[in-house]
Amino acid sequence: MKTVSSLLDPQWYERYKKISRLNIRSSIYDVTDRCNLRCKGCFFFSSGEHERAAEEKDIDKWHDFVEKEMDRGVNLAILIGGEPTLCMDRIEAFYKRLPTFCATNGLIKVPRDRFPDMMVGLSLWGDAEDEIALRGQDTFKITSANYGGDPHAYYLYTITPKQLGKTGKIIQKVQDIGLKVHMQLLSNDEDVNGFSWKPEELLDIRQEMDAMLDAYPNTVVSSKYYHEVITTGKMLGRTFGWSECPSVTILRDNRDPQPKRLTNFIRYASDLKTVHRCCTSETRDCSTCKDGAAHMSWVMVNKRAHIKTTKDLQNWIEVYEMFAKLYQFIPW
Numbered sequence: 001m002k003t004v005s006s007l008l009d010p011q012w013y014e015r016y017k018k019i020s021r022l023n024i025r026s027s028i029y030d031v032t033d034r035c036n037l038r039c040k041g042c043f044f045f046s047s048g049e050h051e052r053a054a055e056e057k058d059i060d061k062w063h064d065f066v067e068k069e070m071d072r073g074v075n076l077a078i079l080i081g082g083e084p085t086l087c088m089d090r091i092e093a094f095y096k097r098l099p100t101f102c103a104t105n106g107l108i109k110v111p112r113d114r115f116p117d118m119m120v121g122l123s124l125w126g127d128a129e130d131e132i133a134l135r136g137q138d139t140f141k142i143t144s145a146n147y148g149g150d151p152h153a154y155y156l157y158t159i160t161p162k163q164l165g166k167t168g169k170i171i172q173k174v175q176d177i178g179l180k181v182h183m184q185l186l187s188n189d190e191d192v193n194g195f196s197w198k199p200e201e202l203l204d205i206r207q208e209m210d211a212m213l214d215a216y217p218n219t220v221v222s223s224k225y226y227h228e229v230i231t232t233g234k235m236l237g238r239t240f241g242w243s244e245c246p247s248v249t250i251l252r253d254n255r256d257p258q259p260k261r262l263t264n265f266i267r268y269a270s271d272l273k274t275v276h277r278c279c280t281s282e283t284r285d286c287s288t289c290k291d292g293a294a295h296m297s298w299v300m301v302n303k304r305a306h307i308k309t310t311k312d313l314q315n316w317i318e319v320y321e322m323f324a325k326l327y328q329f330i331p332w
Contacts, residue, residue, distance in 0.1 A: 026076035028267040031084035039135045043281030046189045053271035062093040065272045106143030119328045120153040148177035155181040175219040184292030206231040225315035242286040246297045247279040260301040
């Protein structure tokens with residue numbers, strides 16, 4: 001019988017032990033339905049999720065809600081929106097109690113005297129040309145000024161097909177301001193012309209992502225196995241999609257048989273009552289979803305399937321470590 005200890009040498013086994021103790025239990029929360037950008041391809045607005053619930057404006061109810069989430073076992077709050085930084089008091093309700101991650105476009109600077117060590121993920125959709133085409137402005141100019149050198153911030157770089165051959169220039173800019181970067185791929189929810197992936201482009205971007213990891217090992221937070229999974233949609237011969245996704249809200253998960261999934265995962269709307277289907281768009285086609293976190297989680301919940309060969313298990317460890325670094329459970 002193959003076991004973890006039989007497949008790993010002492011160095012890798014020590015890495016495994018560090019992450020095996022974490023027991024991460026995350027859920028996702030829409031802090032607000034409003035945003036100070038309107039990006040083409042934003043799953044939140046393109047699917048109409050911003051209209052599904054009326055924001056809870058009583059801050060005391062946010063505090064009470066977070067207490068109940070802790071009682072439910074949540075130990076990682078992932079805050080999205082809309083734009084969470086429009087509502088600092090709601091962010092604070094989570095941050096005072098839980099390890100908290102805030103996904104933001106970075107146009108508003110999180111005050112570090114109020115949130116000294118909260119991990120912030122800054123969305124970046126490419127170079128200035130792509131950012132202007134998809135988001136209406138070059139956000140890097142502002143976010144780099146707001147967060148340059150911040151040890152608790154990194155760029156969440158959403159790569160589009162138009163970024164082929166350009167990622168090195170962007171990652172160099174991120175390195176120059178002293179931040180880290182994590183890469184994922186655009187799911188073109190609004191079918192913007194020229195931004196949908198072709199099979200040959202996915203092959204090319206996988207090679208480019210691997211090359212970036214080799215060239216910028218201290219800046220890029222990633223793993224080559226993650227690149228393989230997210231560009232192919234395959235893991236150990238299985239195909240990502242509705243029947244496999246681990247990030248489905250448990251209250252709406254009627255799949256039979258149940259796949260391996262995140263424990264008690266829920267994505268709440270901003271009324272603190274309504275729940276969304278999954279971690280991304282209510283209307284997204286799961287067969288074309290390229291969400292980075294969902295694919296990372298897919299690997300993470302399937303540990304047993306990776307206890308086959310030393311390489312498979314090392315791949316699993318690297319993806320788990322990557323997730324833990326991005327959410328500050330272990331150091332960079």
